[in-house]
Amino acid sequence: MKCTLEGSNARVLAKAIQSLSKVGKELFIEADGQGLQMRTINATQSAVGSIRFSRAMFDTFQMPPSGDCYCKIAMKSCLGVFRNMKQVEHCELSVVNNSTKFQVKLRCKLETTKQALLSIVDEQNITSAVPTDQSVNCIRGDFKLFMEISNSFIASEEELTLEAKPDSLSAKNYIEGARVNDKFMRSQLKLKPSEFSHYQVAQEAVITFCIKEFRAFLLFAEALNAEMSIEFDDAGSPFLLKIKKHAEIECILILSTLSPDDVSFSEDYCQREIREADLPSVAQKRKSSTPGPTVQQKRRLAENTTVISDEDASVFQFREHRPPRPSEAPSVQPARLLADGDTVDVVEEEADEEALLLAVSEAAQASQAYPPNSTEVYFFETEEAPPTVLPPEKINDAEEEDESIPQSPEREQRHKLRTIFSRCFQNTYVPREPSPNSQVYAPNSDTED
Amino acid sequence: MLTQSQYDDYKFVCRLDHIKTFHAAIKSICFSDFGTLQASEEGLLITVEQGKSIQATIFISPSFFAEYHIQDSQSFSIKINVLAECLSLFGLADCGIKMLYKGEGSPLLILLEPHDDEQVSTECAIKTTNVEEPMEYELDSNSSSLNTIFMRGPDMSNIFHELDKAAEEYELTISPLKPHFKIATLGVMQAESSVEVAKSSDMIILFNCHATTVAQYKSQQIRLTNKALQVATKVAIKTDASGLLEMHFMMQSDAQEEMYVRFFITPLLDIS
Numbered sequence: 001m002k003c004t005l006e007g008s009n010a011r012v013l014a015k016a017i018q019s020l021s022k023v024g025k026e027l028f029i030e031a032d033g034q035g036l037q038m039r040t041i042n043a044t045q046s047a048v049g050s051i052r053f054s055r056a057m058f059d060t061f062q063m064p065p066s067g068d069c070y071c072k073i074a075m076k077s078c079l080g081v082f083r084n085m086k087q088v089e090h091c092e093l094s095v096v097n098n099s100t101k102f103q104v105k106l107r108c109k110l111e112t113t114k115q116a117l118l119s120i121v122d123e124q125n126i127t128s129a130v131p132t133d134q135s136v137n138c139i140r141g142d143f144k145l146f147m148e149i150s151n152s153f154i155a156s157e158e159e160l161t162l163e164a165k166p167d168s169l170s171a172k173n174y175i176e177g178a179r180v181n182d183k184f185m186r187s188q189l190k191l192k193p194s195e196f197s198h199y200q201v202a203q204e205a206v207i208t209f210c211i212k213e214f215r216a217f218l219l220f221a222e223a224l225n226a227e228m229s230i231e232f233d234d235a236g237s238p239f240l241l242k243i244k245k246h247a248e249i250e251c252i253l254i255l256s257t258l259s260p261d262d263v264s265f266s267e268d269y270c271q272r273e274i275r276e277a278d279l280p281s282v283a284q285k286r287k288s289s290t291p292g293p294t295v296q297q298k299r300r301l302a303e304n305t306t307v308i309s310d311e312d313a314s315v316f317q318f319r320e321h322r323p324p325r326p327s328e329a330p331s332v333q334p335a336r337l338l339a340d341g342d343t344v345d346v347v348e349e350e351a352d353e354e355a356l357l358l359a360v361s362e363a364a365q366a367s368q369a370y371p372p373n374s375t376e377v378y379f380f381e382t383e384e385a386p387p388t389v390l391p392p393e394k395i396n397d398a399e400e401e402d403e404s405i406p407q408s409p410e411r412e413q414r415h416k417l418r419t420i421f422s423r424c425f426q427n428t429y430v431p432r433e434p435s436p437n438s439q440v441y442a443p444n445s446d447t448e449d
Numbered sequence: 450m451l452t453q454s455q456y457d458d459y460k461f462v463c464r465l466d467h468i469k470t471f472h473a474a475i476k477s478i479c480f481s482d483f484g485t486l487q488a489s490e491e492g493l494l495i496t497v498e499q500g501k502s503i504q505a506t507i508f509i510s511p512s513f514f515a516e517y518h519i520q521d522s523q524s525f526s527i528k529i530n531v532l533a534e535c536l537s538l539f540g541l542a543d544c545g546i547k548m549l550y551k552g553e554g555s556p557l558l559i560l561l562e563p564h565d566d567e568q569v570s571t572e573c574a575i576k577t578t579n580v581e582e583p584m585e586y587e588l589d590s591n592s593s594s595l596n597t598i599f600m601r602g603p604d605m606s607n608i609f610h611e612l613d614k615a616a617e618e619y620e621l622t623i624s625p626l627k628p629h630f631k632i633a634t635l636g637v638m639q640a641e642s643s644v645e646v647a648k649s650s651d652m653i654i655l656f657n658c659h660a661t662t663v664a665q666y667k668s669q670q671i672r673l674t675n676k677a678l679q680v681a682t683k684v685a686i687k688t689d690a691s692g693l694l695e696m697h698f699m700m701q702s703d704a705q706e707e708m709y710v711r712f713f714i715t716p717l718l719d720i721s
Binding site: 073074077080081083084110111112113114115116117118119121 | 638641
């Protein structure tokens with residue numbers, strides 16, 4: 001296989017490789033009669049990116065006698081070759097040495113030639129059985145729009161949620177009803193269908209996907225100055241990102257989306273994302289939050305005290321039945337209130353006793369309502385917890401709870417344990433004479449004995 | 450030689466109005482602890498060596514200096530990075546410098562005065578030690594295989610900069626036939642790369658090649674020339690069949706005065 005490209009097309013190829021490098025660690029190159037395709041798959045196999053260059057992009061294009069060519073090369077070695085493309089006037093790609101090496105020759109200004117021989121790892125290729133033309137929802141727009149969406153979220157953001165309705169599109173970094181700690185900044189961007197060149201949402205959907213690969217392809221769309229289209233069905237189905245330029249370059253990124261099974265639904269469409277509760281940080285936050293006069297802070301405090309008992313349970317196990325939470329307008333306030341009665345019950349059923357003790361005792365400390373006592377467990381209703389006044393309309397009905405619970409039973413002195421496992425409490429090595437009843441297989445050969 | 454009475458005590462005195470080029474040159478040879486300074490009527494030489502495989506020398510002729518007084522030939526050794534640090538005491542501000550040396554055993558005195566602030570100046574005394582004669586490397590100028598290339602500094606810098614830094618060895622080929630000038634990287638898993646420049650290229654000022662020479666060098670040693678390469682306006686590369694690589698970097702001050710830094714790098718022997 002051998003093909004040549006002229007400078008500016010070679011630069012586009014280099015940009016494609018740079019975008020693909022942000023997705024996967026290996027580059028799959030497939031060449032057939034219609035053109036050259038570069039594909040990659042990410043480590044978790046949740047994203048497949050492919051960029052296809054039609055034959056028209058190349059000055060010359062020679063196929064091997066077998067008609068097609070597949071090779072897999074390490075992404076890192078490719079990146080080095082295509083890093084600095086400013087001076088490149090001509091590029092030649094070929095498979096040499098009996099299909100063991102991929103050769104890149106770059107002819108640059110000032111009569112400089114750069115050449116690289118990259119080892120072909122093997123002849124694997126990726127197949128994805130994902131239908132790419134059957135999505136019910138399709139949104140197309142200039143890359144600038146999607147760039148704006150991407151720039152609205154911080155660089156370290158991991159996932160993006162798109163809520164597509166026939167009359168609006170909102171991009172968020174969270175899922176409705178997700179339980180997150182107070183430090184989490186929720187962002188939302190709402191767009192009108194009129195901003196896009198094509199907006200078709202036949203079926204309402206809320207999809208969540210990894211933003212890293214999305215951004216990688218967005219970068220390529222920017223390099224091409226092209227339109228991007230996103231196609232999807234609903235949560236759990238693949239999310240497709242397509243870029244097309246002049247019928248010469250076609251890119252498609254297939255991302256997997258968060259399945260609805262991973263989040264629980266309730267009637268009013270509340271989704272939940274189970275997160276590993278950041279126990280110490282939440283606890284610290286509560287310690288520092290003093291009973292202040294502001295309403296918002298109090299609400300947060302109230303939420304925390306019951307949330308913590310909820311969250312530590314979730315650390316240990318995933319629970320499917322959550323009490324429905326009131327769904328609020330997403331742009332409003334950061335803290336959410338829980339229906340307290342249910343959460344308290346749940347805690348009693350399943351939480352690990354020790355963790356609970358720890359967590360709630362800290363809650364007790366923060367509230368300053370009762371003197372802290374490490375062995376006492378305090379449950380308190382949200383109305384009573386802080387000494388300052390809470391606006392009554394914000395607090396849900398709470399069950400009557402005991403204000404204090406008697407001291408938990410201490411560990412009994414189990415003397416039996418000691419006698420049963422007595423050997424455990426002795427020195428590790430106790431040289432003993434073998435019993436006279438056992439057979440001596442070989443006499444002691446130590447000359448000193 | 451020394452005419453002013455105040456210089457009677459000093460065997461070597463020199464003054465520069467702008468230390469920028471001098472400072473850049475000193476920084477470019479800071480790869481070893483000690484450097485040897487040899488001052489004579491022909492000029493000032495500062496030599497740094499590492500092992501027996503790489504040597505760098507700065508040549509500054511007396512005309513480069515605003516003042517240059519020398520009594521006999523002086524040579525001594527100082528810690529070169531200390532000298533570089535003294536020169537950077539005022540950061541990037543341009544300073545005037547005066548160097549004084551009383552004689553054997555006495556420290557090298559450096560007086561720095563920044564131009565932007567007349568009220569401040571600094572005096573440094575760097576301890577000197579007895580000199581160890583630096584190795585004499587020489588390329589036989591009459592050798593039949595002596596190859597010389599003069600190249601534009603920035604272009605050469607770009608080429609070297611783009612070489613794969615993970616490579617352990619660089620192989621340099623100079624030939625009257627194609628490839629005329631080629632640097633290949635060796636030792637990188639899964640990727641071998643090379644850069645070739647044709648002799649007709651604009652970046653080559655002079656190409657004088659008699660016979661093909663191929664030699665390998667440790668990439669880490671070639672990279673020690675990076676700092677000099679970045680500030681050089683012209684680079685001369687000379688080598689012969691022995692493989693000894695001589696690189697001259699010409700550095701120009703704003704006043705178009707020149708100083709040279711010369712590197713000698715020994716090749717890696719091919720044990721095969």
